[in-house]
Amino acid sequence: MKYKVAVLGATGMVGQKFIQLLENHPWFEISALMASERRVGKAYGDEVEWLISSDVPENVRDMEMLPMDPRNVDADIVFSALPADIAREVEPKFAQEGFAVASNASAFRMEEDVPLVIPEVNAEHLGLIDVQKRNRGWDGFIVTNPNCTTIMLVLTLKPLLDLGLAKVNVATMQALSGAGYPGVPSMSVIDNVLPFIRGEEDKVETEPLKLLGKFTGSGIDFASITVSASCHRVPVIDGHLEAVFAEFGGNIEVNDVIEAFRSFKPIEGLPTSPEEVIVVRDEPDRPQPRLDRDAGNGMSVVVGRVRKDGDSGIKYLVLGHNTVRGAAGASILNAELMVKEKLI
Template sequence: MTVRVGVLGATGAVGQRLIQQIDPHPDFELAALTASSASAGKSYREAAKWRVDSPIPADVADTTVVATDPDEVPDDVDLLFSSLPSSVGEEVEPAFVEAGYVMSSNSSNFRTDEDVPLTIPEVNADHLGLIEVQRDERGWDGALVKNPNCSTITMVPPLAALDEAFGLTDVRVSTLQAVSGAGYSGVTSMEIIDNAIPHIGGEEKKMETESRKLLGEFDGAEVHWNDAEVAASCNRIPTLDGHLENVWADTAEDVTVEDAAEALREYPSIDLPSSPDQLIKVFEDPDRPQPRLDRNQSDGMGISVGGLQETADGLQFNCLAHNTIRGAAGASVLNGELLLEEGYI
């Protein structure tokens, strides 16, 4: 079965990554590209300043970009991927879902709404059941599913493995986040070269709330958020791609480095095209993972963990993921695959 898909916000950084991920996909066929009114009517080649590290797909380059409006997207598009700015997505995405479109969105709006699935398929695929609640409560014919923030998605799979094995009580995280997480124009060279910025607006709150929802239990009607306390400090550093994070996880049960490493390695992946065979790779070397060396593990969809150390109350570790692939475009595509697998498309 080939699913016709569209990308909302196709000319931006995440939109370009989405096209890179979708163009060779075995199940998805690009059928619609949207952008602002300034780009509507132009070919994609003209509208997008292509910056991804592979050539612009030839069959996409000449596609005409349309306005981000439900009336402009063909009715036979089965699935939409949204990479819109949250301020735009908050207004536009409900209009598409009301019109009957199923949407996998990377935008931050609605992520913590009670009836909106926030999913990492390997961690909480069952949360997709919120779609039925969403349709009943909002009267939507389509469906809206979110993937989490790029920094949240880096630490949650390792935390899920540890929570399952030992129980989590408290989590503290300090991030070292790549500049691509801010978009192409988000941080100027004069700000970040020879520098580190110890604040990323809104990022701490996203990590502290989204992680607890992702690790929560779905009872068929609502998600009961995980009880662990989460505190985050987010920092921008001059790497291009790959968010590195230092995590302190306090556990309910005693944990050793050996038992934690086994739990992380054995944490299962999921049988979807974009999910790696091994979700979490554990390094024994204390100086790994590193962004430049490890961000492209499993085509950018893997999670790397290293620096495991026992603490008085649990475990300390470092984790890394490619922020624009696993943390954004790839996460949205994976959610699209889950929607297809579960029969919502």
């Protein structure tokens, strides 16, 4: 027997990626698709502008789209691909009515009683679910995954904490799909790099501190490291590439960092989990978005060019698939973890 899942914001880029990733999922089956009022009552395949593969999956092609109202939905889990402003209004309605909401939206990520989770990094933060339900009087709950850029970065920072990580500087080269569809105008980005993404740097500088913090039983004590980010949009379809400069409390060696990356283990038993969380490439010109974004079915991050940066510094590149590991795949992995932990 599979868990029934619904998708909020089903027609957008991330909503489509949810549908693609859930098509043959061994634990989950789509029972409802929800979208804006103007699409309600229409067949998904007739209404969606499908962008991410050749055809709309057969299992949802004829599914009638529903309004974003919990009274109309038969599901165990609700995946949210909504914009932040709409998510802030809609997601609590589902949580209040007893649904488990796995959200890709930014609306509640930094709320004190809302888990912000990367399963391999901070699974214990799911303990906030009980705090949230008590605080808000909800029968259900909201669990969020981080910003797409944050996920790639933090997956590499977690194994470095035990080596004395103190400060991180990161410069990102972010794919166009991260801006949604139709996204960035072609005349703005072809033959160009856009040196500003509104709101992005703040997310990349603050979300890691919560993710790498400690669950106290009632909240999160944020990590004491500092993160400084500069974020840029580049003419790549999928795959965020980040140049990371990590400073440590004392002398650090490249081999120790590489060993920490390669020793970072996935959570066993989750269908979407990759065999390797961090793939380390030795070639001098890797990772590259076209070559490496699909590693681990898009759920691994790929690290390369690990090298010294003074006695107490290491610099490296990390790449991840922003709409898989950085968005829909992240929410699905969170939901799988919650099922495994019997929270759903």
